Amino acid sequence: MAERAVFFLSDQTGVTAEALGHGLITQFAGQDFRQVTLPFIDSEDKAREAVRTINAAGQRSSLKPVVFSTLVHPDLRAIVKESEGIHLDMFDAFLDLLSDELGEEPTYTSGGAHGMSDIDTYMRRIEATNFALANDDGGISRDYDAADVILVGVSRSGKTPTCLYLALQYGVYAANYPLTDEELENGSLPDVLVKQKHKLFGLTIAPQRLQQIRKERRPLGNYSSAQQVSFELREAEQIFRRYGIPHVDTTKFSIEEISSRILDSTGVERRVHV
Amino acid sequence: MAERAVFFLSDQTGVTAEALGHGLITQFAGQDFRQVTLPFIDSEDKAREAVRTINAAGQRSSLKPVVFSTLVHPDLRAIVKESEGIHLDMFDAFLDLLSDELGEEPTYTSGGAHGMSDIDTYMRRIEATNFALANDDGGISRDYDAADVILVGVSRSGKTPTCLYLALQYGVYAANYPLTDEELENGSLPDVLVKQKHKLFGLTIAPQRLQQIRKERRPLGNYSSAQQVSFELREAEQIFRRYGIPHVDTTKFSIEEISSRILDSTGVERRVHV
Numbered sequence: 001m002a003e004r005a006v007f008f009l010s011d012q013t014g015v016t017a018e019a020l021g022h023g024l025i026t027q028f029a030g031q032d033f034r035q036v037t038l039p040f041i042d043s044e045d046k047a048r049e050a051v052r053t054i055n056a057a058g059q060r061s062s063l064k065p066v067v068f069s070t071l072v073h074p075d076l077r078a079i080v081k082e083s084e085g086i087h088l089d090m091f092d093a094f095l096d097l098l099s100d101e102l103g104e105e106p107t108y109t110s111g112g113a114h115g116m117s118d119i120d121t122y123m124r125r126i127e128a129t130n131f132a133l134a135n136d137d138g139g140i141s142r143d144y145d146a147a148d149v150i151l152v153g154v155s156r157s158g159k160t161p162t163c164l165y166l167a168l169q170y171g172v173y174a175a176n177y178p179l180t181d182e183e184l185e186n187g188s189l190p191d192v193l194v195k196q197k198h199k200l201f202g203l204t205i206a207p208q209r210l211q212q213i214r215k216e217r218r219p220l221g222n223y224s225s226a227q228q229v230s231f232e233l234r235e236a237e238q239i240f241r242r243y244g245i246p247h248v249d250t251t252k253f254s255i256e257e258i259s260s261r262i263l264d265s266t267g268v269e270r271r272v273h274v
Numbered sequence: 275m276a277e278r279a280v281f282f283l284s285d286q287t288g289v290t291a292e293a294l295g296h297g298l299i300t301q302f303a304g305q306d307f308r309q310v311t312l313p314f315i316d317s318e319d320k321a322r323e324a325v326r327t328i329n330a331a332g333q334r335s336s337l338k339p340v341v342f343s344t345l346v347h348p349d350l351r352a353i354v355k356e357s358e359g360i361h362l363d364m365f366d367a368f369l370d371l372l373s374d375e376l377g378e379e380p381t382y383t384s385g386g387a388h389g390m391s392d393i394d395t396y397m398r399r400i401e402a403t404n405f406a407l408a409n410d411d412g413g414i415s416r417d418y419d420a421a422d423v424i425l426v427g428v429s430r431s432g433k434t435p436t437c438l439y440l441a442l443q444y445g446v447y448a449a450n451y452p453l454t455d456e457e458l459e460n461g462s463l464p465d466v467l468v469k470q471k472h473k474l475f476g477l478t479i480a481p482q483r484l485q486q487i488r489k490e491r492r493p494l495g496n497y498s499s500a501q502q503v504s505f506e507l508r509e510a511e512q513i514f515r516r517y518g519i520p521h522v523d524t525t526k527f528s529i530e531e532i533s534s535r536i537l538d539s540t541g542v543e544r545r546v547h548v
Contacts (some may be wrong), residue, residue: 273292
Protein backbone atom coordinates (compact mmCIF):
# COMPACT_ATOMS: atom_id res chain seq x y z
CA MET A 1 0.00 0.00 0.00
CA ALA A 2 1.23 3.49 -0.84
CA GLU A 3 2.21 5.54 2.18
CA ARG A 4 0.53 8.86 2.73
CA ALA A 5 2.70 11.51 4.37
CA VAL A 6 1.30 13.25 7.45
CA PHE A 7 2.97 16.48 8.54
CA PHE A 8 2.77 18.12 11.95
CA LEU A 9 3.69 21.80 11.58
CA SER A 10 4.43 24.06 14.52
CA ASP A 11 6.20 27.26 15.41
CA GLN A 12 7.05 25.48 18.66
CA THR A 13 7.82 21.84 19.47
CA GLY A 14 5.05 20.21 17.49
CA VAL A 15 3.73 18.30 20.51
CA THR A 16 0.26 19.84 20.19
CA ALA A 17 0.09 19.33 16.42
CA GLU A 18 1.12 15.69 16.97
CA ALA A 19 -1.50 15.12 19.66
CA LEU A 20 -4.22 16.63 17.48
CA GLY A 21 -3.09 14.76 14.39
CA HIS A 22 -2.67 11.36 16.05
CA GLY A 23 -6.13 11.64 17.55
CA LEU A 24 -7.54 12.12 14.07
CA ILE A 25 -5.50 9.80 11.85
CA THR A 26 -5.99 6.84 14.19
CA GLN A 27 -9.66 7.05 13.21
CA PHE A 28 -8.72 5.76 9.75
CA ALA A 29 -7.59 2.15 9.79
CA GLY A 30 -7.29 1.63 6.05
CA GLN A 31 -4.36 3.97 5.48
CA ASP A 32 -0.64 3.66 5.80
CA PHE A 33 0.68 6.92 7.24
CA ARG A 34 4.26 8.16 7.38
CA GLN A 35 4.52 10.82 10.10
CA VAL A 36 6.89 13.77 9.95
CA THR A 37 7.10 16.61 12.46
CA LEU A 38 8.34 20.01 11.23
CA PRO A 39 8.89 22.05 14.42
CA PHE A 40 10.08 25.63 14.98
CA ILE A 41 8.63 27.12 11.79
CA ASP A 42 9.02 30.69 12.98
CA SER A 43 9.98 32.58 9.82
CA GLU A 44 8.69 32.96 6.28
CA ASP A 45 11.77 31.15 4.96
CA LYS A 46 11.06 28.14 7.14
CA ALA A 47 7.40 28.20 6.12
CA ARG A 48 8.41 28.14 2.45
CA GLU A 49 10.83 25.30 3.15
CA ALA A 50 7.94 23.38 4.74
CA VAL A 51 5.87 23.96 1.59
CA ARG A 52 8.65 22.45 -0.52
CA THR A 53 8.93 19.44 1.80
CA ILE A 54 5.17 18.84 1.73
CA ASN A 55 4.93 19.15 -2.05
CA ALA A 56 7.89 16.82 -2.57
CA ALA A 57 6.27 14.18 -0.37
CA GLY A 58 3.02 14.47 -2.30
CA GLN A 59 4.79 14.05 -5.61
CA ARG A 60 6.73 11.01 -4.41
CA SER A 61 3.72 9.01 -3.26
CA SER A 62 0.98 10.46 -5.51
CA LEU A 63 -1.19 10.73 -2.36
CA LYS A 64 -2.02 14.18 -1.02
CA PRO A 65 -0.20 14.71 2.27
CA VAL A 66 -2.22 15.54 5.39
CA VAL A 67 -0.99 18.72 7.11
CA PHE A 68 -1.83 19.41 10.75
CA SER A 69 -0.76 22.88 11.71
CA THR A 70 -0.60 24.85 14.95
CA LEU A 71 1.18 27.87 13.48
CA VAL A 72 -0.03 30.98 15.29
CA HIS A 73 1.06 33.75 12.95
CA PRO A 74 -1.46 34.41 10.15
CA ASP A 75 1.28 35.19 7.58
CA LEU A 76 3.02 31.86 8.18
CA ARG A 77 -0.28 30.01 8.04
CA ALA A 78 -1.05 31.63 4.70
CA ILE A 79 2.27 30.50 3.22
CA VAL A 80 1.88 26.93 4.43
CA LYS A 81 -1.62 26.69 2.99
CA GLU A 82 -0.18 27.20 -0.50
CA SER A 83 1.23 23.68 -0.30
CA GLU A 84 -0.62 20.84 -2.01
CA GLY A 85 -1.92 19.07 1.05
CA ILE A 86 -5.06 18.48 3.04
CA HIS A 87 -4.91 21.32 5.56
CA LEU A 88 -6.21 20.98 9.11
CA ASP A 89 -5.29 24.07 11.05
CA MET A 90 -6.03 24.39 14.75
CA PHE A 91 -6.12 28.19 14.79
CA ASP A 92 -8.20 28.48 11.63
CA ALA A 93 -10.74 26.11 13.12
CA PHE A 94 -11.11 27.63 16.56
CA LEU A 95 -9.43 31.00 17.06
CA ASP A 96 -12.07 33.28 15.53
CA LEU A 97 -14.90 31.50 17.30
CA LEU A 98 -13.15 31.74 20.63
CA SER A 99 -12.17 35.36 20.05
CA ASP A 100 -15.79 36.30 19.28
CA GLU A 101 -17.11 34.51 22.34
CA LEU A 102 -14.52 35.95 24.70
CA GLY A 103 -14.82 39.42 23.20
CA GLU A 104 -11.05 39.75 22.97
CA GLU A 105 -8.52 39.80 20.14
CA PRO A 106 -5.91 37.01 20.16
CA THR A 107 -2.34 38.07 20.84
CA TYR A 108 -0.88 35.80 18.13
CA THR A 109 2.10 35.21 20.40
CA SER A 110 3.90 31.95 19.99
CA GLY A 111 5.15 29.69 22.74
CA GLY A 112 2.60 30.37 25.45
CA ALA A 113 1.36 26.82 25.42
CA HIS A 114 4.47 25.36 26.94
CA GLY A 115 5.31 27.88 29.61
CA MET A 116 8.31 29.28 27.78
CA SER A 117 10.50 31.04 30.31
CA ASP A 118 8.04 30.17 33.06
CA ILE A 119 10.58 29.45 35.75
CA ASP A 120 8.01 28.39 38.33
CA THR A 121 6.62 25.67 36.12
CA TYR A 122 10.10 24.55 35.12
CA MET A 123 11.27 24.39 38.72
CA ARG A 124 8.21 22.48 39.87
CA ARG A 125 8.67 19.87 37.17
CA ILE A 126 12.38 19.55 37.95
CA GLU A 127 11.71 19.25 41.68
CA ALA A 128 9.02 16.65 41.09
CA THR A 129 11.39 14.70 38.81
CA ASN A 130 14.13 14.82 41.44
CA PHE A 131 11.60 13.62 43.99
CA ALA A 132 10.59 10.70 41.77
CA LEU A 133 14.24 9.73 41.25
CA ALA A 134 15.08 9.98 44.97
CA ASN A 135 11.97 8.00 45.89
CA ASP A 136 12.25 5.35 43.22
CA ASP A 137 12.21 1.67 44.06
CA GLY A 138 11.80 2.10 47.83
CA GLY A 139 15.29 3.60 48.12
CA ILE A 140 16.66 4.75 51.46
CA SER A 141 16.54 8.44 50.53
CA ARG A 142 12.75 8.25 50.50
CA ASP A 143 10.59 11.00 51.90
CA TYR A 144 7.05 9.67 51.91
CA ASP A 145 5.76 12.58 54.00
CA ALA A 146 6.34 14.86 51.02
CA ALA A 147 4.78 12.45 48.50
CA ASP A 148 1.46 13.15 46.81
CA VAL A 149 1.08 9.48 45.93
CA ILE A 150 3.05 6.28 46.52
CA LEU A 151 2.77 3.59 43.87
CA VAL A 152 2.97 0.02 45.12
CA GLY A 153 3.38 -3.13 43.05
CA VAL A 154 5.65 -5.98 42.06
CA SER A 155 8.84 -5.52 40.07
CA ARG A 156 8.20 -4.35 36.44
CA SER A 157 4.56 -3.46 36.90
CA GLY A 158 5.20 0.04 35.51
CA LYS A 159 5.87 2.03 38.69
CA THR A 160 9.01 3.93 37.68
CA PRO A 161 7.92 5.28 34.28
CA THR A 162 4.54 6.20 35.73
CA CYS A 163 6.17 8.15 38.57
CA LEU A 164 8.43 9.97 36.12
CA TYR A 165 5.54 10.79 33.84
CA LEU A 166 3.49 12.11 36.78
CA ALA A 167 6.45 14.31 37.70
CA LEU A 168 7.24 15.64 34.21
CA GLN A 169 3.69 16.09 32.95
CA TYR A 170 1.90 17.12 36.11
CA GLY A 171 4.55 18.14 38.65
CA VAL A 172 3.13 15.53 41.03
CA TYR A 173 5.39 14.11 43.75
CA ALA A 174 5.17 10.37 43.12
CA ALA A 175 7.17 7.79 45.05
CA ASN A 176 7.17 4.08 44.39
CA TYR A 177 7.70 1.01 46.50
CA PRO A 178 8.29 -2.49 45.12
CA LEU A 179 6.70 -5.18 47.29
CA THR A 180 9.38 -7.55 48.63
CA ASP A 181 9.14 -11.33 48.64
CA GLU A 182 8.72 -11.24 52.39
CA GLU A 183 5.83 -8.78 52.24
CA LEU A 184 4.18 -10.82 49.49
CA GLU A 185 4.52 -14.03 51.50
CA ASN A 186 3.20 -12.47 54.73
CA GLY A 187 0.51 -10.49 52.95
CA SER A 188 1.39 -7.42 54.99
CA LEU A 189 2.78 -3.97 54.28
CA PRO A 190 5.70 -2.45 56.21
CA ASP A 191 4.95 0.21 58.82
CA VAL A 192 6.47 2.93 56.62
CA LEU A 193 3.66 2.33 54.12
CA VAL A 194 0.84 1.65 56.59
CA LYS A 195 1.46 5.13 58.02
CA GLN A 196 0.84 6.57 54.54
CA LYS A 197 -2.05 4.32 53.64
CA HIS A 198 -4.16 7.16 52.21
CA LYS A 199 -1.42 7.91 49.66
CA LEU A 200 -1.00 4.37 48.36
CA PHE A 201 -2.04 3.34 44.87
CA GLY A 202 -1.48 -0.16 43.48
CA LEU A 203 -0.42 -1.27 40.02
CA THR A 204 -1.31 -4.73 38.77
CA ILE A 205 -0.68 -6.33 35.41
CA ALA A 206 -1.65 -9.51 33.57
CA PRO A 207 0.73 -12.43 34.35
CA GLN A 208 1.56 -13.13 30.69
CA ARG A 209 2.40 -9.49 30.07
CA LEU A 210 4.57 -9.26 33.17
CA GLN A 211 6.38 -12.42 32.16
CA GLN A 212 7.05 -10.95 28.73
CA ILE A 213 8.40 -7.72 30.24
CA ARG A 214 10.58 -9.51 32.76
CA LYS A 215 12.01 -11.86 30.11
CA GLU A 216 13.29 -8.83 28.20
CA ARG A 217 15.30 -7.98 31.28
CA ARG A 218 16.29 -11.41 32.55
CA PRO A 219 15.37 -14.22 30.15
CA LEU A 220 16.24 -17.07 32.52
CA GLY A 221 15.53 -18.01 36.09
CA ASN A 222 12.74 -17.72 38.59
CA TYR A 223 12.23 -13.95 38.09
CA SER A 224 10.38 -14.42 34.83
CA SER A 225 8.89 -17.88 35.47
CA ALA A 226 5.13 -18.29 35.07
CA GLN A 227 4.85 -19.65 38.60
CA GLN A 228 6.75 -16.80 40.28
CA VAL A 229 4.95 -14.09 38.31
CA SER A 230 1.51 -15.54 39.12
CA PHE A 231 2.40 -15.92 42.80
CA GLU A 232 3.61 -12.32 43.12
CA LEU A 233 0.61 -10.82 41.34
CA ARG A 234 -1.89 -12.89 43.32
CA GLU A 235 -0.34 -11.90 46.64
CA ALA A 236 -0.03 -8.23 45.63
CA GLU A 237 -3.71 -8.09 44.75
CA GLN A 238 -4.58 -9.68 48.10
CA ILE A 239 -2.57 -6.97 49.84
CA PHE A 240 -4.42 -4.28 47.85
CA ARG A 241 -7.76 -5.78 48.88
CA ARG A 242 -6.77 -6.34 52.49
CA TYR A 243 -5.66 -2.73 52.97
CA GLY A 244 -8.31 -1.21 50.71
CA ILE A 245 -5.74 0.25 48.29
CA PRO A 246 -7.18 1.52 44.99
CA HIS A 247 -5.39 -0.03 42.04
CA VAL A 248 -5.36 -0.25 38.28
CA ASP A 249 -4.48 -3.04 35.87
CA THR A 250 -1.81 -1.51 33.63
CA THR A 251 -1.92 -4.26 30.99
CA LYS A 252 -4.01 -2.40 28.46
CA PHE A 253 -2.96 1.13 29.25
CA SER A 254 -0.28 3.50 28.09
CA ILE A 255 1.81 5.42 30.62
CA GLU A 256 -0.36 8.51 29.97
CA GLU A 257 -3.50 6.56 30.70
CA ILE A 258 -2.18 4.97 33.89
CA SER A 259 -1.05 8.40 35.15
CA SER A 260 -4.31 10.05 34.28
CA ARG A 261 -6.31 7.29 35.98
CA ILE A 262 -4.24 7.68 39.14
CA LEU A 263 -4.97 11.42 39.32
CA ASP A 264 -8.62 10.79 38.53
CA SER A 265 -8.98 8.08 41.17
CA THR A 266 -6.98 9.69 43.99
CA GLY A 267 -8.01 13.29 43.42
CA VAL A 268 -4.34 14.36 43.68
CA GLU A 269 -4.03 17.85 42.19
CA ARG A 270 -1.49 18.48 39.48
CA ARG A 271 1.03 21.22 40.29
CA VAL A 272 1.63 22.36 36.74
CA HIS A 273 -0.38 22.77 33.55
CA VAL A 274 1.96 22.34 30.61
CA MET B 275 -11.46 39.56 37.85
CA ALA B 276 -14.03 36.78 37.54
CA GLU B 277 -12.57 33.41 36.64
CA ARG B 278 -13.84 31.66 33.55
CA ALA B 279 -13.87 27.87 33.74
CA VAL B 280 -12.15 25.95 30.94
CA PHE B 281 -12.94 22.25 30.60
CA PHE B 282 -10.92 19.63 28.78
CA LEU B 283 -13.18 16.68 27.99
CA SER B 284 -11.90 13.34 26.79
CA ASP B 285 -12.86 9.69 26.63
CA GLN B 286 -9.18 9.04 27.29
CA THR B 287 -6.59 10.88 29.39
CA GLY B 288 -7.37 14.42 28.30
CA VAL B 289 -3.78 15.11 27.24
CA THR B 290 -4.80 15.98 23.67
CA ALA B 291 -7.72 18.16 24.76
CA GLU B 292 -5.36 19.97 27.14
CA ALA B 293 -2.72 20.53 24.46
CA LEU B 294 -5.33 21.86 22.04
CA GLY B 295 -6.99 24.03 24.69
CA HIS B 296 -3.78 25.48 26.13
CA GLY B 297 -2.61 26.42 22.66
CA LEU B 298 -5.79 28.41 22.18
CA ILE B 299 -6.48 30.00 25.56
CA THR B 300 -2.94 31.32 25.87
CA GLN B 301 -3.82 33.56 22.91
CA PHE B 302 -6.08 35.57 25.21
CA ALA B 303 -4.16 37.52 27.82
CA GLY B 304 -7.06 39.46 29.30
CA GLN B 305 -8.83 36.50 30.89
CA ASP B 306 -8.46 34.60 34.10
CA PHE B 307 -8.99 30.92 33.36
CA ARG B 308 -9.58 28.08 35.80
CA GLN B 309 -8.67 24.80 34.08
CA VAL B 310 -10.40 21.49 34.80
CA THR B 311 -9.77 18.20 33.01
CA LEU B 312 -12.61 15.68 32.85
CA PRO B 313 -11.01 12.47 31.55
CA PHE B 314 -12.43 9.01 30.77
CA ILE B 315 -15.90 10.17 29.70
CA ASP B 316 -16.78 6.86 28.11
CA SER B 317 -20.48 6.43 28.90
CA GLU B 318 -23.66 8.46 28.58
CA ASP B 319 -23.88 8.73 32.37
CA LYS B 320 -20.44 10.26 32.55
CA ALA B 321 -21.25 12.63 29.69
CA ARG B 322 -24.35 13.81 31.55
CA GLU B 323 -22.31 14.26 34.72
CA ALA B 324 -19.90 16.42 32.71
CA VAL B 325 -22.85 18.53 31.52
CA ARG B 326 -23.89 19.13 35.13
CA THR B 327 -20.33 20.07 36.13
CA ILE B 328 -20.00 22.52 33.22
CA ASN B 329 -23.38 24.14 33.88
CA ALA B 330 -22.65 24.49 37.60
CA ALA B 331 -19.36 26.23 36.84
CA GLY B 332 -21.10 28.61 34.44
CA GLN B 333 -23.72 29.50 37.03
CA ARG B 334 -21.14 30.13 39.74
CA SER B 335 -19.05 32.60 37.77
CA SER B 336 -21.67 34.02 35.38
CA LEU B 337 -19.11 33.54 32.58
CA LYS B 338 -19.77 30.90 29.95
CA PRO B 339 -17.29 28.04 30.38
CA VAL B 340 -15.05 27.10 27.46
CA VAL B 341 -15.30 23.40 26.60
CA PHE B 342 -12.54 21.69 24.61
CA SER B 343 -13.59 18.19 23.67
CA THR B 344 -11.87 15.22 22.07
CA LEU B 345 -14.74 12.77 22.59
CA VAL B 346 -14.82 10.37 19.66
CA HIS B 347 -18.29 8.87 19.95
CA PRO B 348 -20.97 11.01 18.26
CA ASP B 349 -23.61 10.17 20.92
CA LEU B 350 -21.38 11.37 23.75
CA ARG B 351 -20.46 14.50 21.82
CA ALA B 352 -24.14 15.27 21.32
CA ILE B 353 -24.85 15.00 25.06
CA VAL B 354 -21.92 17.21 26.03
CA LYS B 355 -22.99 19.88 23.56
CA GLU B 356 -26.23 20.36 25.46
CA SER B 357 -24.22 22.06 28.21
CA GLU B 358 -24.16 25.83 28.38
CA GLY B 359 -20.59 26.39 27.27
CA ILE B 360 -18.54 27.57 24.33
CA HIS B 361 -17.91 24.30 22.50
CA LEU B 362 -14.69 23.61 20.61
CA ASP B 363 -14.70 20.04 19.44
CA MET B 364 -11.72 18.50 17.69
CA PHE B 365 -13.68 15.81 15.87
CA ASP B 366 -16.49 18.16 14.82
CA ALA B 367 -13.94 20.51 13.35
CA PHE B 368 -11.82 18.05 11.40
CA LEU B 369 -13.18 14.53 11.18
CA ASP B 370 -15.64 14.97 8.29
CA LEU B 371 -13.17 16.95 6.22
CA LEU B 372 -10.50 14.33 6.72
CA SER B 373 -12.91 11.48 6.05
CA ASP B 374 -13.99 13.06 2.75
CA GLU B 375 -10.43 13.65 1.63
CA LEU B 376 -9.23 10.17 2.56
CA GLY B 377 -12.33 8.52 1.13
CA GLU B 378 -12.76 6.40 4.23
CA GLU B 379 -15.22 6.32 7.12
CA PRO B 380 -13.77 6.94 10.58
CA THR B 381 -13.83 3.97 12.98
CA TYR B 382 -14.95 6.07 15.96
CA THR B 383 -12.76 3.90 18.16
CA SER B 384 -11.43 5.46 21.29
CA GLY B 385 -7.92 5.18 22.62
CA GLY B 386 -5.94 4.86 19.44
CA ALA B 387 -4.12 8.09 20.05
CA HIS B 388 -2.13 6.78 22.98
CA GLY B 389 -1.20 3.35 21.83
CA MET B 390 -3.58 1.58 24.21
CA SER B 391 -2.44 -2.02 24.52
CA ASP B 392 0.39 -1.38 22.07
CA ILE B 393 3.00 -3.48 23.81
CA ASP B 394 5.79 -2.53 21.41
CA THR B 395 5.40 1.16 22.10
CA TYR B 396 5.10 0.55 25.82
CA MET B 397 8.22 -1.60 25.89
CA ARG B 398 10.23 0.87 23.86
CA ARG B 399 9.34 3.71 26.18
CA ILE B 400 10.13 1.62 29.25
CA GLU B 401 13.43 0.48 27.80
CA ALA B 402 14.37 4.04 26.88
CA THR B 403 13.45 5.20 30.39
CA ASN B 404 15.57 2.45 31.93
CA PHE B 405 18.40 3.49 29.65
CA ALA B 406 18.10 7.13 30.74
CA LEU B 407 18.12 6.09 34.40
CA ALA B 408 21.10 3.77 33.99
CA ASN B 409 23.00 6.43 32.01
CA ASP B 410 22.14 9.40 34.19
CA ASP B 411 24.80 11.65 35.60
CA GLY B 412 27.76 9.86 34.03
CA GLY B 413 27.17 6.78 36.20
CA ILE B 414 29.35 3.73 35.95
CA SER B 415 26.62 1.57 34.41
CA ARG B 416 26.75 3.75 31.29
CA ASP B 417 26.50 2.30 27.83
CA TYR B 418 27.27 5.14 25.42
CA ASP B 419 27.51 2.80 22.43
CA ALA B 420 23.76 2.23 22.70
CA ALA B 421 22.94 5.92 23.17
CA ASP B 422 21.19 7.97 20.50
CA VAL B 423 22.38 11.18 22.10
CA ILE B 424 24.58 12.13 25.08
CA LEU B 425 23.76 15.42 26.80
CA VAL B 426 26.72 17.28 28.25
CA GLY B 427 26.65 20.23 30.62
CA VAL B 428 27.29 21.51 34.12
CA SER B 429 25.30 20.38 37.14
CA ARG B 430 21.63 21.54 37.07
CA SER B 431 21.60 22.64 33.47
CA GLY B 432 18.54 20.45 32.79
CA LYS B 433 20.17 17.24 31.57
CA THR B 434 18.27 14.66 33.62
CA PRO B 435 14.69 15.84 33.02
CA THR B 436 15.46 16.32 29.33
CA CYS B 437 16.80 12.76 29.04
CA LEU B 438 13.74 11.38 30.81
CA TYR B 439 11.41 13.38 28.60
CA LEU B 440 13.22 12.19 25.46
CA ALA B 441 12.77 8.62 26.71
CA LEU B 442 9.12 8.85 27.72
CA GLN B 443 7.87 11.00 24.85
CA TYR B 444 10.02 9.78 21.98
CA GLY B 445 11.58 6.47 23.08
CA VAL B 446 14.99 8.00 22.41
CA TYR B 447 18.03 6.57 24.23
CA ALA B 448 19.48 9.64 25.93
CA ALA B 449 22.46 9.53 28.29
CA ASN B 450 23.88 12.47 30.15
CA TYR B 451 27.29 13.41 31.43
CA PRO B 452 27.98 16.23 33.91
CA LEU B 453 31.27 17.99 33.21
CA THR B 454 33.63 17.65 36.19
CA ASP B 455 35.65 20.47 37.74
CA GLU B 456 38.79 18.91 36.30
CA GLU B 457 37.39 18.77 32.77
CA LEU B 458 36.17 22.36 33.06
CA GLU B 459 39.57 23.55 34.26
CA ASN B 460 41.48 21.67 31.55
CA GLY B 461 38.96 22.52 28.86
CA SER B 462 39.02 18.93 27.63
CA LEU B 463 36.58 16.04 27.41
CA PRO B 464 37.37 12.53 28.66
CA ASP B 465 38.16 9.85 26.09
CA VAL B 466 34.86 8.10 26.73
CA LEU B 467 33.10 11.18 25.31
CA VAL B 468 35.59 12.03 22.57
CA LYS B 469 34.94 8.57 21.12
CA GLN B 470 31.23 9.46 20.88
CA LYS B 471 31.71 13.02 19.70
CA HIS B 472 29.02 12.78 17.01
CA LYS B 473 26.43 11.94 19.70
CA LEU B 474 27.22 14.84 22.03
CA PHE B 475 24.81 17.70 22.58
CA GLY B 476 25.49 20.54 25.02
CA LEU B 477 23.14 22.33 27.39
CA THR B 478 23.94 25.84 28.58
CA ILE B 479 21.93 28.17 30.77
CA ALA B 480 22.08 31.80 31.90
CA PRO B 481 24.25 32.24 35.05
CA GLN B 482 21.51 33.98 37.07
CA ARG B 483 19.06 31.21 36.28
CA LEU B 484 21.53 28.48 37.17
CA GLN B 485 22.33 30.22 40.43
CA GLN B 486 18.65 30.38 41.26
CA ILE B 487 18.17 26.68 40.50
CA ARG B 488 21.24 25.63 42.48
CA LYS B 489 20.22 27.74 45.49
CA GLU B 490 16.99 25.77 45.71
CA ARG B 491 19.11 22.70 46.18
CA ARG B 492 22.00 24.03 48.24
CA PRO B 493 21.45 27.62 49.40
CA LEU B 494 24.96 28.11 50.81
CA GLY B 495 28.49 27.50 49.64
CA ASN B 496 30.49 27.65 46.48
CA TYR B 497 28.09 25.47 44.45
CA SER B 498 25.60 28.30 44.00
CA SER B 499 28.00 31.26 44.14
CA ALA B 500 27.93 33.74 41.25
CA GLN B 501 31.64 33.24 40.68
CA GLN B 502 31.52 29.44 40.51
CA VAL B 503 28.45 29.37 38.29
CA SER B 504 29.95 31.86 35.82
CA PHE B 505 33.23 29.98 35.74
CA GLU B 506 31.58 26.64 35.01
CA LEU B 507 29.32 27.99 32.29
CA ARG B 508 32.12 29.89 30.57
CA GLU B 509 34.36 26.84 30.53
CA ALA B 510 31.56 24.52 29.38
CA GLU B 511 30.81 26.80 26.43
CA GLN B 512 34.49 26.87 25.52
CA ILE B 513 34.50 23.08 25.49
CA PHE B 514 31.42 23.05 23.22
CA ARG B 515 33.12 25.45 20.82
CA ARG B 516 36.45 23.68 20.92
CA TYR B 517 34.95 20.29 20.07
CA GLY B 518 32.26 21.65 17.76
CA ILE B 519 29.40 20.32 19.92
CA PRO B 520 25.95 21.69 19.04
CA HIS B 521 24.26 23.19 22.07
CA VAL B 522 21.19 25.04 23.22
CA ASP B 523 20.63 27.65 25.91
CA THR B 524 17.88 26.17 28.08
CA THR B 525 17.10 29.38 29.97
CA LYS B 526 14.01 30.34 28.03
CA PHE B 527 12.79 26.91 27.07
CA SER B 528 10.51 24.31 28.57
CA ILE B 529 11.59 20.68 28.78
CA GLU B 530 9.44 19.93 25.70
CA GLU B 531 11.14 22.66 23.73
CA ILE B 532 14.66 21.62 24.71
CA SER B 533 13.88 18.00 23.75
CA SER B 534 12.32 18.97 20.46
CA ARG B 535 15.26 21.23 19.59
CA ILE B 536 17.70 18.40 20.30
CA LEU B 537 15.87 16.05 17.91
CA ASP B 538 15.60 18.81 15.32
CA SER B 539 19.27 19.71 15.55
CA THR B 540 20.77 16.22 15.73
CA GLY B 541 18.38 14.45 13.37
CA VAL B 542 17.99 11.63 15.91
CA GLU B 543 14.87 9.64 14.98
CA ARG B 544 12.20 9.07 17.58
CA ARG B 545 11.40 5.41 18.25
CA VAL B 546 7.77 5.89 19.21
CA HIS B 547 4.90 8.14 18.18
CA VAL B 548 2.59 8.54 21.17
